[in-house]
Amino acid sequence: MFGPRAWTIRRKNKLSKQQKIRIRLKAYDHKALDQSAVKIVDTAKKTGAMVSGPIPLPTEKNIYTILRSPHVNKDSREQFEMRTHKRLIDILQPTNKTVDALMRLxxxxxxxxxxKL
Structure with missing residues (x-):
């Protein structure tokens, strides 16, 4: 009962009692994404929760190649790309006030x- 295994079990129980809210934001427009992240962080800090983030995640680029001409000229192509910007925010030790404020945001x-909770 007092070996290293018992210590890890007790340690895991302590960690599971801490709550964390993980918020992932995605948008094509990075300005709107950053404004939303700032609103979420400010709201969480006002209610007394600890905040980690916003953490920028890698931007996902989808590239689509299409033919410019409907019939001939296979060598003439046009490329379009769609960028998805992402941010991650962790709210540690949230209170009921924090959750209510985030729902009304x-x-x-x-x-x-x-x-994710």
Whole structure:
């Protein structure tokens, strides 16, 4: 009971009691994404929670190549790209006040939000 295994079990139980809210933001427009991240961080800090982030995640680039002409000229092509910007915010030790404030927060329509508890 007092070996190293018992210590790791007790340690895991202590870590599981701490709550964390992980918020992932995605958007095509990085300005709207950064504004949303600032709003979330300010709201969480006002309610007394600890905040880690916003952490910029790698930008995903999707490149689409199409033919310029519908018939001939296969060598003439045009490329379009779509960039998806991402941010990660961790809210440590959230209170009920924090969750209520985040639910009432008004964010732009172009920002996708994933929340994990």
């Amino acid at each position: 008004d964010l732009p329509a172009g920002v996708d939000i994933e929340i």
